[in-house]
Amino acid sequence: MMEPVADPECATLAESAITIDSCLHDGRERSLADDVLDGLTRPFKELPPKHFYDARGAELFDQICELPEYYPTRTERAILQASAEELAALTGAAELVELGSGTAAKTRMLLDALHEGGTLRRYIPVDVTETMVRSCAEELTSEYPGLKVHGVIGDFERHLDRVPDPTGARLVVFLGGTIGNFPPGSRRRFLREIARLLGPGDHLLMGADLVKDPQVLTQAYDDAQGVTAEFNRNLLRVLNRELRADFDPEDFDHVALFDREHEWIEMRLRARRAHTTTVHDLGLSVHFEQGEEMRTEISAKFTRERVEDDLAAAGLELVSWLTDPEELFALTLARPPR
Ligand code: SAH
Ligand code: TRP
Secondary structure (H helix, E strand, C coil), X not given: CEXXXXXXXXXXXXXXXXXXXXXXXXXXXHHHHHHHHHHCCCCCCECCHHHHCCHXXXXXXXXXXXXXXXXXHHHHHHHHHHHHHHHHHHHCCCEEEEECCCCCCCHHHHHHHHHHCCCCCXXXXXXXXXXXXXXXXXXXXXXXXXXXXXXXXCCCCCCHHHCCCCCCCEEEEECCCHHHHCCHHHHHHHHHHHHCCCCCCCEEEEEEEECCCHHHHHHHCCCCCCHHHHHHHHHHHHHHHHHCECCCXXXXXXXXXXXXXXXXXXXXXXXXXXXXXXXXXXXEEEEECCCCEEEEEEEECECHHHHHHHHHHCCCEEEEEEECCCCCEEEEEEECCC
């Protein structure tokens, strides 16, 4: 049954256990168009990473998570496994809000612990990929009897105000090291936005990838099977489909390099030959020199100090710092000051 639509940009479809809010529609295309107009007309071309995740991109990302070189997923999973019970006890969360939830594979460990602790009532996944939010809602409501799922299909940089009002102690989770995909300035701005979702007694659980041997890092973003390369090039297929561009993905090489000064990984696409592409929907011609590189993502690596400073800048204090024995990856529990 359709509910009245309050915000014309966000339609709500309510069923008993599942509510889905969609904030995308035209907004999605508009934001891609704006990002292309802005990013491909600069001397150093750049596109933001959220456009990677169409259905194919989400599938490729899942494959990345299983790669031997890509240690973050399995490491974060191990940390969660070891600490889920403690986190459930510390937070006593009645609702879990997850930003960039994807398939919520690792989240199940937290849901299990909160479910067993008897506090969990609602899960609120927020993701740009519609299929992810919908299938995750279906799966979790059947896996956890009594759980309500309120999914938000939207851009977490623009639609955090669409997260429903809290109904009890809240735990916001932001996993996968996705915080590293923000450039430093907007990272702190985004953390401040997240902090606004938290009241007294609420918590944020955030995953951050740690600074380490550059070779380990570059391999994690340039695997031997070429899955990451395919994921990177998939961005061009998104532009071809959504904006009628005529990129040939085979005209570009995948590049992953570690920037030692900033301590972040950069993902780029490098033109194999000089050529000009047309983005028909925007009436835009884009020229690439041979060897010219376009930045498609940064993935910042953290130290404990950097995470604490960023949290403090957002008005949050560290409660626990959880890491694996090799200190590859860290989970941080934070809260508003009491
Ligand atoms: N949390 C999962 C997935 C991480 S991949 C994990 O830890 O494995 C990043 C996820 O964030 C993807 O599912 C992608 O669709 C989503 N995402 C990326 N940018 C986004 C944005 N701006 N707004 C909402 N979701 C976004
Ligand atoms: N949040 C992930 C990370 O920074 C995203 C990611 C992993 C990614 N591998 C990628 C993004 C390859 C683009 C290309 O680790």
